[in-house]
Amino acid sequence: MLSIGDISENVPVVTLKTKSSDVNIIFEEQPNLEGIVVAGNNKPLGLVMKAQFYKKISVKYGFDLFMGRPIELVMDTKPLLVDYFDPITKVSSLAMDREQANLYDYVVVTKDDKLQGIVSIKNLLIKLAEEQVNQAMYTNPLSGLPGNVLIEEKISEYLINRNKDFSLLYIDLDHFKEYNDTYGFKKGDLLLKEISNLLSKNVLLNNYDSSFVGHIGGDDFVAILPHYNYQQICQLLITEFDIRLKQYYNEIDWKNKFVYTKSRNGQFRNVPLVSLSIAVVTNKQDEFHSIEDVSKIAAEVKTQCKEKGGSCYICF
Missing domain, CATH: 3.30.70.270 (Reverse transcriptase/Diguanylate cyclase domain)
Structure with missing residues (x-):
């Protein structure tokens, strides 16, 4: 069975002190990017999803309040962290059990507590479906x-x-x-x-x-x-x-x-x-x-x- 680490991928990583304005530039330069990981010493500290980022800065005074300040004021401090070797079936259950507001956030993958990458919900569900089909093919009916x-x-x-x-x-x-x-x-x-x-x-x-x-x-x-x-x-x-x-x-x-x-x-x-x-x-x-x-x-x-x-x- 596939582990979540097998399907993880890299995304831009920023530090706690990176300004929100710099994150905004990254999102503008990479329109297909859904999120960014915040890390320190190669350990994940937070997650910034594009939708949540723009939701926060679009409120009244949000732009003036956050744009010139560190991203740690905007990031999600408790993203879903999973181990590299966790099976995708287990991770999909954890991901789907999150609050509605965070349901489509990246899953952050770690190995020995070090950042390895992320998995998008879209890719997770696609791989889970493929795994279930393969399992059915190789299972005695x-x-x-x-x-x-x-x-x-x-x-x-x-x-x-x-x-x-x-x-x-x-x-x-x-x-x-x-x-x-x-x-x-x-x-x-x-x-x-x-x-x-x-x-x-x-x-x-x-x-x-x-x-x-x-x-x-x-x-x-x-x-x-x-x-x-x-x-x-x-x-x-x-x-x-x-x-x-x-x-x-x-x-x-x-x-x-x-x-x-x-x-x-x-x-x-x-x-x-x-x-x-x-x-x-x-x-x-x-x-x-x-x-x-x-x-x-x-x-x-x-x-x-x-x-x-x-x-x-x-x-x-």
């Missing part, structure tokens, strides 16, 4: 979770930074096809949404900020933890899944612990209830050089997990 493009980007981040710990959980539903064939795709979709909710709750809400959950497609999901403490997370997922699963079966099938339906080879037989297979891959002892390396190992471990039967997790 069923679960609402990030799809393959964003999953690969996240894995690449960890592979590039070899000093970052990670545990990748490749989550798959066993016997999901037979469930879909028996109970219908609507019930199947609800079960997939249940998995996405379980992952969001146990990985995103109860973990670290940099944790990640994605939906590869179908009944395949992935979670990435920025540490090696995957055991508790896996056990929580399995325990909660097995509890919630009951609501997705009728009483007879749940009591029997199987469904009499066509298997993958087209023969009718007793197919076990849906279970959760979690293949875990970490970089604690192994070094991976590509997404293909990680994917291959995860697929091999998942196969081992499926052979055990029932919900389980195995680490490579």
Whole structure:
């Protein structure tokens, strides 16, 4: 996701002692300029928006009162200051939450308390809309979770930074096809949404900020933890899944612990209830050089997990 610093731009900067008449000259020479930042020692101290500037000096005696005096008498002393790395979604919420009179003022961007630039509301809203469109393009429409493009980007981040710990959980539903064939795709979709909710709750809400959950497609999901403490997370997922699963079966099938339906080879037989297979891959002892390396190992471990039967997790 874009940070606000990625879209910041430079505008003229003046000091507290700069006269209002000099600011007026800047606005006249740059008619498309909407505002000017007031700073000292490269730290933002105030903001002068053109509309507010001319509103103040246009009142009775305003011209005589302010024009020959320092701009600090006219400037807004409390502009919206945001950090360079703040996401644009957060900044847009802060900007839209301002008083009506300041709604279209520049957002001032800082980095380590130093002035970096400004972002106009027009550009902020344009970039926010673009970000939302891009997010929708790369999000699985069923679960609402990030799809393959964003999953690969996240894995690449960890592979590039070899000093970052990670545990990748490749989550798959066993016997999901037979469930879909028996109970219908609507019930199947609800079960997939249940998995996405379980992952969001146990990985995103109860973990670290940099944790990640994605939906590869179908009944395949992935979670990435920025540490090696995957055991508790896996056990929580399995325990909660097995509890919630009951609501997705009728009483007879749940009591029997199987469904009499066509298997993958087209023969009718007793197919076990849906279970959760979690293949875990970490970089604690192994070094991976590509997404293909990680994917291959995860697929091999998942196969081992499926052979055990029932919900389980195995680490490579």
